[in-house]
Amino acid sequence: MEHLLDGIPLRRFAQRFAEGQGQAGGGAILSKNKLAMITMKCILHIGTEKTGTSTIQAFLDLNRSLLRCHKILFTQSAGRINNRDLSVAAYNLTNIDDHVKSIGLRTAEKLSNYQTQVIDSLRREIDQARSDGLDTVCFSSEHLHSRLRTDEEVERLHAILRNLGIREITVVIYLREQAALVTSLYNTAVIFGGITTSPPEPNENEYWDNLCDHKESIQRFQKLFGAKSVKPRLFIKEGFVGDSLVTDFLYTAGIDLPKDKLRFSGRENESISWFGLDVLRRLNVRQPVFLDDGAHNPIRAGVPYLFRSAFKEGKKFKLPPESANRWQAAYKTSNEWVRQEYFPDREKLFLSTSQGCNQDLGIDDSELDQIADLLNLILIARSQTGDSLSGSELLSIIVRKSQRKLRKLWKTPSP
Secondary structure, eight states, X not given: OOOEETTEEHHHHHHHHHTTOXXXXXXXXXXXXXXXXXXXXXXXXXXXXXXXXXXXXXXXXXXXXXXXXXXXXXOSTTOSSSOHHHHHXXXXXXXXXXXXXXXXXXXXXHHHHHHHHHHHHHHHHHHHHHHTTOOEEEEEOTHHHHTOOSHHHHHHHHHHHHHTTEEEEXXXXXXXXXXXXXXXXXXXXXXXXXXXXXXXXXXXXXHHHHHHOHHHXXXXXXXXXXXXXXXXXXXXXXXXXGXXXXXXXXXXXXXXXXXXXXXXXXXXXXXXXXXXXXXXXXXXXXXXXXXXXXXXXXXXXTHHHHHHHHTSSSOOOOOXXXXXXXXXXXXXXXXXXXXXXXXXXXXXXXXXXXXXXXXXXXXXXXXXXXXXXXXXXXXXXXXXXXXXXXXXXXXXXXXXXXXXXXXXXXXXXXX
16 A cells, blocks of 8 residues: 555655645645745654653643744644654554554554544644744654654655645754663553563664664654754753753753743653562553453553552662663664764763662562452452552552561551
C-alpha cells in the first residue's frame, strides 16, 4: 500500500510543495506568494526518552496561555500534553506498534485514515493560530524520536510540517548517559508491563539501541532538517542553563517569557523502589498489559499509579557495574562524535555513572510470588466489584502479607 499524504504519494507531494503547489485546508491550491505570507516557525522537541520530557510538556501545558500571548502555539490537536499523534501521523503503514494497536488501529487502512484525521486537525488549529497572529508552533513528544526510526518516517514528518506552512524548524534533542538511561528505561518498562528480570544488553534490542546511539539520532534528523536546525543538549543537571531543565529548554528553543509569570508543575514520572519493581514484574506475568486480541487488559487499570504511589521510597534498581560498562563501551565512539561536533570543551561527553550493586532484599522468591499472587487476586476482585484501591492500601496489604521481613525493610510499624 503506497503511503499518501493528503492523497498524494509522498515523493510527488514533496516535489509539488517545492513548486508551490501544496494543499492547505479545504484542498485549496496555494501559490508561492500565498505560502510565503502564512509560513510559521516551529520548535520541535523530540525527547529523547528519559530526559525529562514529561516535565517540559507539563510546563508547556501549564503555560499555554502565556505562550499564546507571546505568539507561540503549543498544539493540542496532536495530543494535549504529549503531542504523540504527530509521530503517529508520520508512521510507515507497516508500523502497527503497541501504541496504535491500543487505540484500535490494527490495519494499515485504519492507521492511514487516522493519520489523515490528525493532519486535518493540525491544519485547522494552526490556520486558526495563524489568523490570530501567532507566528510559532511548538510540538513536544519523545516519540518523534523513539518511534520514527527510519529515514522515510522522518522524511514524512518533515513533509507534514511543510504542508502545514512551517518552514523554519528548530529541533531540540536531549541526550542522556547510556547506563543511567538504560536504568531508567528498565524501570519504566516494568511499570508498563515488562517481565524481564534485567535490561537487555547492547545490540539485543533495537528500541533501546536507538535511544542510546546519540550520533545516529542526531544525523537522522540532520538529513531532513539540516545540521544547523538540530540543537543537541546534554541531560546533565549541572549543565542546564539556570540549573533548570525547563529554563534550559526555553533558552535552547529561543523562547523568552517573563519569569514572574511562569508556572511550574511537580516532578513527573517518579521511579519506584527496587522491591516494588520486583513485585510488579511478577504481577505483570500474571496480568499482562495486552489481551490476546491486542486490547488493553482492563484489570490492570491504574496499576502504574498504584505502584508509583505505594513505592516512592526505598532503594532503587541499579544497573550492575559490568552491564553499565558494556553499555558505555558500546557507544563510546558515538559519544565522542557528539562531543567533537557539539561539546568540544568537555573532556568527555558524559562522566561514568556509578551504578553500584543491588543488595539482597532479604525476601525469598516464593514470598515475592505469594505477594504477586495476592495482588493479582485483589485486582481481579476489584475489577468485578468496581472498588478502588489506594497506594497506601496496597502497601498495607503487602506489609501484612510479608510480615516481619518486609516491615523491617520498610521500617513500617506493625499493624
